[in-house]
Every structure is written in C-alpha cells, then in structure tokens.
Amino acid sequence: MKSLNMFITGVGGQGTLLASRVLGEAALMVGMGAVVGEVHGMAQRGGVVESVVVIGERKGPVLSEGEADVLLGFEPMETLRALRMCHRNTIVVSNLTPVVPFTVTSGKAEYPDVDSMMEKVRGAVGRLVALDADRLAKEAGSPRAMNVVLVGALAATNTLPFDAEILEEAIRATVKPAFVEINLRAFRSGVSAVT
Amino acid sequence: MHRLLQIKDRETDLALGNDAIVRGALEAGLAFASCYPGTPSSEIGNNLYIISKETDVYFEFSVNEKVALEVAASAAQCGLRSMCSMKHVGLNVASDVLITLAYIGVEGGLVVVSADDPSLHSSQNEQDNRYYAKLGGLPMLEPADPGEAYLMTREAFEISERYRVPVILRTTTRVNHSRSPVTFGPLAAPKTKGEFKKNPFRLVPIPAVARELHKELLGKRKDMAEDAARSPFNTISGEGTVGVASSGVARHYVADGLRELGIMDRARVLNLGFSHPFPHKLAKEFLASVNTVLVVEELEPILEESLKVVALHEALSICIEGKPPGPIPRHFELDPITVKDALASHFGVEFSRPQTVRVDDLPPRPPNLCPGCPHRATYYSIKKVFGDHALYPSDIGCYTLGILPPLSAADYLLCMGSSIGTGCGFSEVQERPVVSFIGDSTFFHSGIAGLVNAKFNNHDTVLVILDNFTTAMTGHQPHPGTSLMPEGEVEPAVSIEGLVEGIGIEEVAVINPLNLKKSIKALEKIASSKAKGPKVVVARAVCPLYHRAVTGKRKPIVFQVQDSCDMCRDCIDDLACPAFSLTNGRIEIDERLCNACAVCSQICDSIKPKKVAG
Missing domain, CATH: 3.30.70.20 (Alpha-Beta Plaits)
Incomplete structure (x- = not known):
C-alpha cells in the first residue's frame, strides 16, 4: 500500500508527541510499518512543535511540503501555518481553540480570525474537520486530553488503515494507567463529534 | 524498573533512536557510561542515569564532554565496555581526548556517540562530525533509523574491541528523535570490575611512544576497511548502470524515492552504514558496475569525495555528482522531495513537485522564556541598571532566549563558555561596559577557565551566573552546583560563590532575581564600583519547571x-x-x-x- 503521511502540529505542551505515539503504536499493533519523527528541545519553550507519523512502506521520518495526506492541527493558526505541508486531497483535522502567541498578546501582531483561517484551509485541501477539542476534552474530564480528542476525530474520518478499537488499545498501551479512562472518554467524544 | 530494562528478548517496541542506543549498549554488556547532555543526545544520558540506580551499570553526568570522554576512556582502558554520548559540538570539546585516545587505544569496547544536528534544530552550527572519524582514523557507524542504531551500537562494541580503538556512532537528529519498531534481544550481565595493567611505554604518548602508536593505528586501517567492505551494514543492491550512493538517514529517502518513482528495478544502490575507514573494495566493485552515480548524503560531500578518490585510484571513467553544482544541498537536512527530484533527473523520469499553498504572513511563535522564569527577572534588573548601551555576551542555554525583545539581553555568542572569554576581549578594546551571562551548568562546563583568565589578566567585566539549580534546556539534568534533587534539598557538591571567591574575585553579589528591589540595589553597587577587574553576580532562583517536576507542587x-x-x-x-x-x-x-x-x-x-x- 501507499504510505499514509501524517503531519502533526501544535504548541509546546499541547501533547502532540503523545498523539503521534498513539498513532504509531496503533500501526505497530496491526503489523504495519510505522515511523514517528519527533522534535525535542528548543521548540518546547512555547514554540511550534511539529511531528510526523508515517504508516506503511516509507521509512524516512521527514515529510516535504505538499506530502501530508493528513494534517492534525492542535491550534487553528498552526493548522494554517502547516498548510504548506498539504496537497489538494489532504484530510485536515483541526482544533478551533487558539493559543495566542506572545507576538500577538504583546500587541506586535494580530491574531487572525479563526473562521477565515479555517475557510482558507478548507479551500485548499480535500476535507476539513474543525472542532473545539479543548471544550470536548474538558467535558470528558481533563483539558489535557485535547490531543486524544483530535485523534478520535481523525479516527472518525475513516482515513486511518485501522479502526477505533485499535486506537483505544494503543491509548491503553501509551498513556499512564491513571489517565486511561479519561483519555478513552476524550477519544470517544472526538469520534462522536465527527460521526 | 526502567522500561528499557523491562523489554523482553525478541519483543518489538516503537523505540526512540536514543532508547534503542541505550538498550543496544545494555545488551552488549555496557558497564560504564558518561555524558554531558545536549540535544539531540540527551535522552541517552537521562535513561542511563535512572538505569544506573537500578543495575550495576555506572553512569555519570560529567561536567563537560572532554571530562566525560576522559572518564569513559579510563574505564575502557581497564577493560570495561564503556559509552560516552554528546551532541556534535560537544565532540569539539572532547576532540583533544579523542584524537590521542585513537593512538592509545582501549581494552574494553568504547563507543563515542556523536549526535549531529543538521538543520540546527537546537544548535549553534551544523558541523558534520563524520570528519572526526577521518581526523582520528577511527571506525564510524552511521545508523539510518532506531533499528540500525540498536544493531550498530551492539556491533560498535565488537569493532572497538577487535581493533582496540574507540568507535564513533554518528547519529543525526532524525535518528535520535524518531521512533520505529525495533525487535530487541536479551540483556547481558556486564563486567563491572576493571583492572589497570601498567604499561607506560604504550599508554603515555611521549613523542617516542606516540610515533610508534601512530604507525600502529595506521596499520589497523587496512583491516578495518576490509571489515567495512564485508559489513552487513554496507550493501550493493539492484541492477543497472545508473548508480546511487548514500549514507545515514538519507538512505531511507533514496529507497522511498526510488520506490515511489517506480524505478527501484533499474537503480544500482550503494548503501553505507559502516562508512569509515572507507570500504574501498566495495566502492570499487560498485563503481565498476555503473556509468553514473548520484551521491545522496546530508551536509558535507564526504562519501562523494571518497568515491571520487576510488574512481581516480582505479582509473574508472565515471560521472559522480552530489553536492553543488550537483542537486544535493550542502546545508540543512535532506527531505524526501529534494531527493526524489534529484533521483528523477538522474534517472531521466518525470516528477513534478506537489502544488502547495503557503501562508507566510501569520504572527510568528518563537520559543520564549517560560512564565516565572527567573532569567527574565535577572534580565529586567540588569537592563534597569546597565541599560541598552552595555554589551551583553551570552552563552548556551535557555537564557539565550533573552535575545528576544524587550529583554534584548544577548549581543554575542560563540559556544559553551564563550560569554566570559569574549567578555574579556570586549572589555579591552571598546568603550561599552561588558556584562556577560552564563548558566550554572555552562559555568561548570567551560566557564571557570574564562573567569580565571579574567582575574589573571584583570579584565574589567561583569559576569552574571544564572543559577537555576539545574541544566534546564536539555531536560533538567543535575550539575555540580545543584542544590535540589528529586530526593530533596541537598548541599551542592561545589559552591558557585565558593569557587568564584576561591579564584580571588573580590566583588561578588549573590542575588535572588525574583526580588527586584534588592537585586537592583546589589547590581547598582557592582555597576558603580571603581575597582578594575572582574566582578561576579550569582543570580539564584530555581527553574519553576524543575521545581514542579521535583516537588510535584505548584505555589498556592x-x-x-x-x-x-x-x-x-x-x-x-x-x-x-x-x-x-x-x-x-x-x-x-x-x-x-x-x-x-x-x-x-x-x-x-x-x-x-x-x-x-x-
């Protein structure tokens, strides 16, 4: 099969790395090739954190611009910034809650209107699923589970080569035991937000 | 028990490259390890720090890479399998050890992990440390992914003991920080008791001894190159007269590109993982079978030049291209499309880059000092007292982020420790007052010598040591001045102000930067001092992230x-x-x-x- 190239973007502290791992673990569970490319270090001090998950034959841990079949955006402006990674048929799943960067809060720049940002994304890709993952995570019991809400929404788009049960298993295997239940609730709320 | 100790024989794990290196070393019987942390190598030390508390493996965070390699070299001399890990620029610091250690050799296997950072994700340069293998005449392995990092780490110990030389395991960020499935083997019980056999006329490289040792090292070269030519990490595959040669992570971009372009069946590919000493025989066999070669490697044209030497040596008339004017850039890491594009034109097939939409006018999101970071408070007070006119040499750490306005507290930087040495020079030749910033861990790493120099040569400069109790940037490793450990408050092994006073610095102020009024008052006293010579401010307040990680508490x-x-x-x-x-x-x-x-x-x-x- 052709590889499924996924690009994940967000802000330091939003849990992009855990989401990447869950997707990679799920691929491993069904015996498919999986490569997860992470970014550590400097990028974590409030900066943009980007990671890559490739499922299938591909072995390289990097994507070029225009190669992402899936874009998982944890923050609306970062989703738009990562539009360069997408092609005409990319499936984009994006959170709608802004994390305003300091360049904006200090008055040096203006945070763009979320709706018009999402319109720009929608016009350039195959499908956009936009949801308030922060709110859903809070309702599921933990704002920190926003990452898993987005993974649930992605699962519901039927883009992944494995189903939701496999992802639930991957969540059980990846997150700390004390947080499994909350994360599963968050995951399911992401699934139902799309279906 | 640490999760890398829990993995069973034949179990497959979605392993991070740095985890795979650690597990590989443990399976090879690693007994002794040292490091100075630095991205992208840091997780190697972080894992071993915990593992050493649960096993017989010895581990230490050394004060810098030079000392780390000296410590590991001596353990290896006594027959222990040892490993020393660092980021690429760390090997510059340790290079004085490495080059002579190549002469002296080792008894137990010694693996030196050099984690390079093409594209400078978190570094001040993107030097290609493969040159160190050439410089030292040492074997080098270049993994492409975590699976190879695991296998090559194990093999590196064997090669090291076979030739009695340290082996360089050269990784890049994309190997250290990628995950892919790795099937592990059984753990080994290490030999942890060493023995030193006196043999000064081998182990003390006075000129007469070193001359012989150099000849001996060169004598190992031929066997090592033949070993490389036979190594399973070096392969020739595919058919045809159009060749591609590649090393490191670029091997994956080549294989992915050939497959996706549908030209796998007509490409002859030389893949090198054991790349130094250069496997001349294998390269000759490859070059003799093709008419043209595209060389795909990151950064410097090292493989390319080696192939050109073989072609010249063997009088092969062949077109070898890679770095400019060829299509493979000499800067930054490679990416799939750049490689695919080069492959397509090399093989004469159609390929068009995907159409993309770029949105460039969005507000940037640069990394920033965290909320509550004491460095921000220090910079605030310093700017109140010394103003924008003063010259602020900076150093390597979180606090380099003080470069951003409005703090604007970084004017010049070269490397770890350079804030003090450059401050010495600046203070002599220009009029602006000089205030240098250095972190606590960086001060221990390579700042002390600069401060001794400032005192010895009486340079009129102020040094601010930013003590936040930890090596924050790389993930909170301890250092000699650490006064807070996971087990609670501890007496620092080395007192920073004790050290500074011991050097003979007369004006020393210790401030709590979170108290602005007192800090500014203390700084004003330093600023108004008429005495010539270096003055030191120790700005001490714990990193809030570290405090929370250790105590599990937030302020109420x-x-x-x-x-x-x-x-x-x-x-x-x-x-x-x-x-x-x-x-x-x-x-x-x-x-x-x-x-x-x-x-x-x-x-x-x-x-x-x-x-x-x-």
Whole structure:
C-alpha cells in the first residue's frame, strides 16, 4: 500500500508527541510499518512543535511540503501555518481553540480570525474537520486530553488503515494507567463529534 | 524498573533512536557510561542515569564532554565496555581526548556517540562530525533509523574491541528523535570490575611512544576497511548502470524515492552504514558496475569525495555528482522531495513537485522564556541598571532566549563558555561596559577557565551566573552546583560563590532575581564600583519547571491584574511574560500559565496575588 503521511502540529505542551505515539503504536499493533519523527528541545519553550507519523512502506521520518495526506492541527493558526505541508486531497483535522502567541498578546501582531483561517484551509485541501477539542476534552474530564480528542476525530474520518478499537488499545498501551479512562472518554467524544 | 530494562528478548517496541542506543549498549554488556547532555543526545544520558540506580551499570553526568570522554576512556582502558554520548559540538570539546585516545587505544569496547544536528534544530552550527572519524582514523557507524542504531551500537562494541580503538556512532537528529519498531534481544550481565595493567611505554604518548602508536593505528586501517567492505551494514543492491550512493538517514529517502518513482528495478544502490575507514573494495566493485552515480548524503560531500578518490585510484571513467553544482544541498537536512527530484533527473523520469499553498504572513511563535522564569527577572534588573548601551555576551542555554525583545539581553555568542572569554576581549578594546551571562551548568562546563583568565589578566567585566539549580534546556539534568534533587534539598557538591571567591574575585553579589528591589540595589553597587577587574553576580532562583517536576507542587497563588490597571503596559512591554495577554483592550494574566514568581507585582501596584488550590 501507499504510505499514509501524517503531519502533526501544535504548541509546546499541547501533547502532540503523545498523539503521534498513539498513532504509531496503533500501526505497530496491526503489523504495519510505522515511523514517528519527533522534535525535542528548543521548540518546547512555547514554540511550534511539529511531528510526523508515517504508516506503511516509507521509512524516512521527514515529510516535504505538499506530502501530508493528513494534517492534525492542535491550534487553528498552526493548522494554517502547516498548510504548506498539504496537497489538494489532504484530510485536515483541526482544533478551533487558539493559543495566542506572545507576538500577538504583546500587541506586535494580530491574531487572525479563526473562521477565515479555517475557510482558507478548507479551500485548499480535500476535507476539513474543525472542532473545539479543548471544550470536548474538558467535558470528558481533563483539558489535557485535547490531543486524544483530535485523534478520535481523525479516527472518525475513516482515513486511518485501522479502526477505533485499535486506537483505544494503543491509548491503553501509551498513556499512564491513571489517565486511561479519561483519555478513552476524550477519544470517544472526538469520534462522536465527527460521526 | 526502567522500561528499557523491562523489554523482553525478541519483543518489538516503537523505540526512540536514543532508547534503542541505550538498550543496544545494555545488551552488549555496557558497564560504564558518561555524558554531558545536549540535544539531540540527551535522552541517552537521562535513561542511563535512572538505569544506573537500578543495575550495576555506572553512569555519570560529567561536567563537560572532554571530562566525560576522559572518564569513559579510563574505564575502557581497564577493560570495561564503556559509552560516552554528546551532541556534535560537544565532540569539539572532547576532540583533544579523542584524537590521542585513537593512538592509545582501549581494552574494553568504547563507543563515542556523536549526535549531529543538521538543520540546527537546537544548535549553534551544523558541523558534520563524520570528519572526526577521518581526523582520528577511527571506525564510524552511521545508523539510518532506531533499528540500525540498536544493531550498530551492539556491533560498535565488537569493532572497538577487535581493533582496540574507540568507535564513533554518528547519529543525526532524525535518528535520535524518531521512533520505529525495533525487535530487541536479551540483556547481558556486564563486567563491572576493571583492572589497570601498567604499561607506560604504550599508554603515555611521549613523542617516542606516540610515533610508534601512530604507525600502529595506521596499520589497523587496512583491516578495518576490509571489515567495512564485508559489513552487513554496507550493501550493493539492484541492477543497472545508473548508480546511487548514500549514507545515514538519507538512505531511507533514496529507497522511498526510488520506490515511489517506480524505478527501484533499474537503480544500482550503494548503501553505507559502516562508512569509515572507507570500504574501498566495495566502492570499487560498485563503481565498476555503473556509468553514473548520484551521491545522496546530508551536509558535507564526504562519501562523494571518497568515491571520487576510488574512481581516480582505479582509473574508472565515471560521472559522480552530489553536492553543488550537483542537486544535493550542502546545508540543512535532506527531505524526501529534494531527493526524489534529484533521483528523477538522474534517472531521466518525470516528477513534478506537489502544488502547495503557503501562508507566510501569520504572527510568528518563537520559543520564549517560560512564565516565572527567573532569567527574565535577572534580565529586567540588569537592563534597569546597565541599560541598552552595555554589551551583553551570552552563552548556551535557555537564557539565550533573552535575545528576544524587550529583554534584548544577548549581543554575542560563540559556544559553551564563550560569554566570559569574549567578555574579556570586549572589555579591552571598546568603550561599552561588558556584562556577560552564563548558566550554572555552562559555568561548570567551560566557564571557570574564562573567569580565571579574567582575574589573571584583570579584565574589567561583569559576569552574571544564572543559577537555576539545574541544566534546564536539555531536560533538567543535575550539575555540580545543584542544590535540589528529586530526593530533596541537598548541599551542592561545589559552591558557585565558593569557587568564584576561591579564584580571588573580590566583588561578588549573590542575588535572588525574583526580588527586584534588592537585586537592583546589589547590581547598582557592582555597576558603580571603581575597582578594575572582574566582578561576579550569582543570580539564584530555581527553574519553576524543575521545581514542579521535583516537588510535584505548584505555589498556592497566581497573580491577577486588578481593575485599577491604567493600561500603562509596562508589564507587557518590559517583562514580556507569556502568561500576559491583551484581551478586549484589557491586560490579563492567564491563571493556568502563571507560575507565581511575583515579579510583575513588584513593577505594578495593580497586580495582586490570588489564592488557588496548591
């Protein structure tokens, strides 16, 4: 099969790395090739954190611009910034809650209107699923589970080569035991937000 | 038990490259390890630090890479399998050890992990450390992914003991920080007791000894190259007369590109993983079978030049291209499309780059000092006293982020420790007052010698040592001055101010930067001093992230902007704490981000504490 190239973007502290791992673990569970490319270090001090998950034959841990079949955006402006990674048929799943960067809060720049940002994304890709993952995570019991809400929404788009049960298993295997239940609730709320 | 100790024989794990290196070393019988942390190598040391508490493996965070390699070399001399890991620029610091250690050799296997950072994800340069294998005449392995990093780490110990030389395991960020499935083997029980056999006329490289040792090292070269030519990490595959040669992670971009372009069946590919000493025989066989070669490697044209030498040596008339004027860039890491594009034109097939939409006018999101970071407070007070006119040499750490306005507290930087040495020079030749910044861990790493120099040569400079109790940037590793450990408060192994006073610095101020009034007063005293010579400020307050990680506690307060705020904006304009925002024309502090450092409340009466659950 052709590889499924996924690009994940967000802000330091939003849990992009855990989401990447869950997707990679799920691929491993069904015996498919999986490569997860992470970014550590400097990028974590409030900066943009980007990671890559490739499922299938591909072995390289990097994507070029225009190669992402899936874009998982944890923050609306970062989703738009990562539009360069997408092609005409990319499936984009994006959170709608802004994390305003300091360049904006200090008055040096203006945070763009979320709706018009999402319109720009929608016009350039195959499908956009936009949801308030922060709110859903809070309702599921933990704002920190926003990452898993987005993974649930992605699962519901039927883009992944494995189903939701496999992802639930991957969540059980990846997150700390004390947080499994909350994360599963968050995951399911992401699934139902799309279906 | 550490998760890398729990993995069973034949179990497959979605392993991070750095985890795979550690597990590979443990399976090879690693007994002794040392490092100085640095991205992208840091997780190697972090894992071994914990593992060493649960096993017989010895591990230490050494004060710098040079000392780390000396410590590991001596353990290897006594027959212990040893490993020393560092980031690429760390090997510059350790290179003085490495090059002579190549002459002296080792008894137990010694693996030197050099984690390079093409594209400078978190480094000040993107040097290609494969040159160190050439410089030292040492074997080098270049893994392409975590699976190879695991296998090559195990093999590196064997090669090291076979030739009695240290082996360089050269990784790049994309190997260290990628995950892919790795099937592991059984753990081994290490030999942990060493023995030193005296043999000064082998082990002390006075010129007469070193001359012989150099000849001996060169004598191993031929066998090592033949070993490389036979190594399973070096392969020739595919058919045809159009060749591609590749090493490191670029091998994956080549294989992915050939497959996706549908030209796998007509490409003859030389893949090198054991790349130094250069496997001349294998390269000759490859070059003799093709008419043209595209060389795909990151950074320097090392493989390319080696192939050209073989072609010349064997009088092969062949076109070998790679780096400019060829299509493979000499800077930054490679990416799939750049490689695919080069492959397509090399093989004469169609390929068009995907159409993309770029949105470039979005507000940037640069990394920033965290809310409550004491460095911000230090910079604030320093700027109040020394102003924008002063020259601020900086150093390597979180605090380099002070470069950003409004703090603007970094004017010059070369490498670890350079703030002091460059401050010495600046103070002699120009008029601006010089205030250098260095972190606590960086001071121990390579700042002390600079301070001794400042005292010895009486340079008129101020050094601010930013002591936040930890090596923060690389993930909170301990250092000799650490006074807070996971087990609680401890007496620092080495007192920073004790050291500074021991050097003979007469004017030393220790400040709590979170107390602005007292800090500014102490700084004014330093600034107004008429005495010539170096002065030192120790700005001491714990990193809030480290404090929370160790104690598990948050302060039971956060700060709030009251209605009395007159929108003077000094808090935002002067402190630039990321917990602040301008929402609907009002200044607010995000409770979730506030770390309760209380600095903002000292510059504005409208900011007050509020109790929250601790």
